Amino acid sequence: AVQFIVKMVDLASSIKKLGQDDPRRVIHSLKVGLAITLVSIICYYQPLYSNFDETAIWAIMTVVVVFEFSVGATLGKGLNRGLATLLAGGLSIGAHHVANLSGNIGEPILLGFFVFLQATISTFLRFFPEIKARYDYGLLIFILTFAMISVSGFRDDEILELAYRRLSTICIGGAACVIISIMIFPVWAGEDLHNLIALNIEKLGNFLEGFGDKYFSTTGDEEGNDGNKFSEGYKSSLNSKTSEGSLANFAAWEPGHGRFPFRHPWKLYLRVGTLARECAYRIEALNGYLNADFQESSDVSTVIQEACTKMSVESGKALKELALAIKTMVQPSSADSHIENAKSAAKNMKSLLKSGIWEDIDLLKVIPGIAVGAILVDVVTCTEKIAESIHE
Amino acid sequence: AVQFIVKMVDLASSIKKLGQDDPRRVIHSLKVGLAITLVSIICYYQPLYSNFDETAIWAIMTVVVVFEFSVGATLGKGLNRGLATLLAGGLSIGAHHVANLSGNIGEPILLGFFVFLQATISTFLRFFPEIKARYDYGLLIFILTFAMISVSGFRDDEILELAYRRLSTICIGGAACVIISIMIFPVWAGEDLHNLIALNIEKLGNFLEGFGDKYFSTTGDEEGNDGNKFSEGYKSSLNSKTSEGSLANFAAWEPGHGRFPFRHPWKLYLRVGTLARECAYRIEALNGYLNADFQESSDVSTVIQEACTKMSVESGKALKELALAIKTMVQPSSADSHIENAKSAAKNMKSLLKSGIWEDIDLLKVIPGIAVGAILVDVVTCTEKIAESIHE
Numbered sequence: 098a099v100q101f102i103v104k105m106v107d108l109a110s111s112i113k114k115l116g117q118d119d120p121r122r123v124i125h126s127l128k129v130g131l132a133i134t135l136v137s138i139i140c141y142y143q144p145l146y147s148n149f150d151e152t153a154i155w156a157i158m159t160v161v162v163v164f165e166f167s168v169g170a171t172l173g174k175g176l177n178r179g180l181a182t183l184l185a186g187g188l189s190i191g192a193h194h195v196a197n198l199s200g201n202i203g204e205p206i207l208l209g210f211f212v213f214l215q216a217t218i219s220t221f222l223r224f225f226p227e228i229k230a231r232y233d234y235g236l237l238i239f240i241l242t243f244a245m246i247s248v249s250g251f252r253d254d255e256i257l258e259l260a261y262r263r264l265s266t267i268c269i270g271g272a273a274c275v276i277i278s279i280m281i282f283p284v285w286a287g288e289d290l291h292n293l294i295a296l297n298i299e300k301l302g303n304f305l306e307g308f309g310d311k312y313f314s315t316t317g318d319e320e321g322n323d324g325n326k327f328s329e330g331y332k333s334s335l336n337s338k339t340s341e342g343s344l345a346n347f348a349a350w351e352p353g354h355g356r357f358p359f360r361h362p363w364k365l366y367l368r369v370g371t372l373a374r375e376c377a378y379r380i381e382a383l384n385g386y387l388n389a390d391f392q393e394s395s396d397v398s399t400v401i402q403e404a405c406t407k408m409s410v411e412s413g414k415a416l417k418e419l420a421l422a423i424k425t426m427v428q429p430s431s432a433d434s435h436i437e438n439a440k441s442a443a444k445n446m447k448s449l450l451k452s453g454i455w456e457d458i459d460l461l462k463v464i465p466g467i468a469v470g471a472i473l474v475d476v477v478t479c480t481e482k483i484a485e486s487i488h489e
Numbered sequence: 490a491v492q493f494i495v496k497m498v499d500l501a502s503s504i505k506k507l508g509q510d511d512p513r514r515v516i517h518s519l520k521v522g523l524a525i526t527l528v529s530i531i532c533y534y535q536p537l538y539s540n541f542d543e544t545a546i547w548a549i550m551t552v553v554v555v556f557e558f559s560v561g562a563t564l565g566k567g568l569n570r571g572l573a574t575l576l577a578g579g580l581s582i583g584a585h586h587v588a589n590l591s592g593n594i595g596e597p598i599l600l601g602f603f604v605f606l607q608a609t610i611s612t613f614l615r616f617f618p619e620i621k622a623r624y625d626y627g628l629l630i631f632i633l634t635f636a637m638i639s640v641s642g643f644r645d646d647e648i649l650e651l652a653y654r655r656l657s658t659i660c661i662g663g664a665a666c667v668i669i670s671i672m673i674f675p676v677w678a679g680e681d682l683h684n685l686i687a688l689n690i691e692k693l694g695n696f697l698e699g700f701g702d703k704y705f706s707t708t709g710d711e712e713g714n715d716g717n718k719f720s721e722g723y724k725s726s727l728n729s730k731t732s733e734g735s736l737a738n739f740a741a742w743e744p745g746h747g748r749f750p751f752r753h754p755w756k757l758y759l760r761v762g763t764l765a766r767e768c769a770y771r772i773e774a775l776n777g778y779l780n781a782d783f784q785e786s787s788d789v790s791t792v793i794q795e796a797c798t799k800m801s802v803e804s805g806k807a808l809k810e811l812a813l814a815i816k817t818m819v820q821p822s823s824a825d826s827h828i829e830n831a832k833s834a835a836k837n838m839k840s841l842l843k844s845g846i847w848e849d850i851d852l853l854k855v856i857p858g859i860a861v862g863a864i865l866v867d868v869v870t871c872t873e874k875i876a877e878s879i880h881e
Contacts, residue, residue: 130609217522248529382774
């Protein structure tokens with residue numbers, strides 16, 4: 098019994114955490130509940146058509162399947178469902194008509210052939226990456242509707258009636274989804290994408306700002322605790338490619354909202370995201386040095402230390418500046434000067450290395466700062482270019 | 490007209506490429522076409538129940554929605570659909586019964602409340618990552634079935650009949666999917682995962698084997714072409730986290746097949762995959778050095794060059810050995826000796842650096858080999874440990 102109580106407390110706290118991490122999840126759950134209840138009540142009280150059962154089935158099914166977390170995803174699925182049903186309905190009525198003409202023996206053979214053909218082609222089309230990203234659900238519905246209408250043993254006029262009923266119920270369900278999704282605390286995929294990219298770049302900046310001090314610190318004790326906290330932030334951007342891609346897809350379905358016009362260049366965000374990820378790979382490598390046990394001796398020349406610290410702090414500041422610029426959607430003002438500072442620090446370091454003025458210091462300690470810092474400056478420059486192109 | 494022809498030729502070649510990249514896609518499309526046609530024909534010729542339309546709808550819908558590329562995904566969706574329908578059916582009949590007792594006014598209120606409650610809770614549950622990974626589709630079907638049955642205005646005995654019909658048609662559709670999916674050229678998610686991990690590690694090995702020569706090569710011309718080919722391979726493992734995760738999820742649904750028993754430790758593959766990805770991040774950093782313009786002067790001490798080349802070639806060989814070991818599922822035999830070689834090369838380099846015998850060489854050229862090579866050895870050691878734990 099005690100074990101059970103412990104488990105229940107665990108469960109309750111994990112539920113609470115899930116809700117607190119993103120309160121929109123709770124709101125979304127309530128919205129879905131509301132939409133389904135609303136559509137159910139409409140179906141319950143107003144049987145528009147004689148056959149109540151079927152109406153309810155399609156309307157409720159549409160709500161359950163179409164209602165997604167963000168407005169863009171909901172709109173995309175709703176449009177996919179509506180258009181695919183319309184298209185498949187039209188084609189299958191044609192197929193049905195052709196099959197009808199070929200007599201009692203030919204009809205099932207022809208129908209089977211049509212169904213096989215369209216299912217095979219549509220399934221194959223779903224493998225194309227571009228089609229999968231935007232029209233996957235539509236093709237699914239297309240296969241379904243075509244097969245269902247072709248095979249049903251109805252006469253032509255009955256089919257028209259059926260198609261009309263299906264479409265109108267899907268419209269009821271889809272409209273309920275879209276209206277509730279937009280009216281009540283809307284979740285915009287575009288805004289999420291915008292914030293995600295800015296947050297990722299900011300985290301990279303945070304890491305870099307802290308990196309120099311952390312790496313050269315002689316008092317590794319209390320800083321170590323800080324370090325563990327600050328170093329984990331950037332990891333989220335290593336694997337954010339998939340979520341960025343789907344958010345951009347959803348965002349393309351959304352109408353203009355808030356600060357974002359209808360055809361906001363969402364693809365540019367993906368390019369910035371890719372550059373940020375490349376930067377994060379370098380930082381992951383830097384982080385490896387932080388955890389490795391290279392830091393025994395402490396007779397490092399202060400010149401190198403200063404240059405490394407400066408490079409990482411300055412590029413960190415530049416990245417945070419760029420993140421802020423993305424967030425507030427203004428031109429980054431002081432990022433350029435930070436980048437210049439980082440570049441000149443890198444130049445100093447290079448000339449130091451070439452002059453060979455240092456002989457018996459432990460090279461292993463300065464290597465990462467030199468090596469990765471130089472690459473980082475390049476990446477920062479790229480990011481800046483893209484950020485500019487967004488704000489044009 | 491010419492433009493149209495060019496476009497059609499483009500389209501045809503991209504279709505051909507898609508099919509050639511993975512011929513299983515064509516087979517899968519044909520399998521889906523076969524399954525849908527089969528189920529449609531069964532429905533067409535044998536109306537098991539009086540109401541033909543409904544039978545066909547549910548059976549065809551099940552096939553379209555459940556039939557996925559791999560056996561594991563198909564089985565997972567089929568089981569999710571079946572169990573969720575059963576569970577929701579039972580609960581909603583209970584809810585319907587309770588609501589019936591409360592009279593004409595109370596009934597719709599109670600029903601609406603039940604529907605709202607279960608839709609909200611189920612939607613919220615779908616945000617839990619563990620639940621989303623395995624039971625997302627089941628929860629969707631649960632919401633759908635519960636709402637549909639609760640709201641339908643049937644008497645209790647009619648509902649039982651409806652539930653029985655739905656379940657039996659879902660079983661027909663699901664069985665057709667599973668049988669065709671397993672019998673005709675099955676695609677096992679587990680095998681895909683196995684091959685993906687082995688391939689990723691092999692690509693990392695290929696890069697490392699070529700890296701030393703490429704980086705220090707004075708004849709950069711013809712090697713450069715090779716280089717562009719060999720360096721792109723490893724990039725696929727940078728972003729493979731999502732696909733590895735979903736393959737492992739699907740694999741968990743699969744029965745034993747070929748060389749894999751039923752409860753094969755698929756999670757170990759994920760751990761190996763994560764380690765390989767960490768290695769790939771380092772290699773991405775290495776690759777940055779390759780593209781940067783650091784290689785002007787060529788007065789690098791041959792000692793360093795040899796050590797770097799040896800480290801990268803040996804760790805590359807070790808990785809390829811491990812990949813082969815995973816593929817053939819035997820203990821890696823000679824990987825250990827390659828790792829030892831790489832380690833001793835790293836040790837040599839470290840002592841060289843500490844002794845400070847070199848004064849006026851261009852440090853910028855040897856940095857990556859020294860720095861990243863050392864980390865790579867660590868990663869290789871980790872990978873080896875995991876590979877061993879799999880073959881235990």
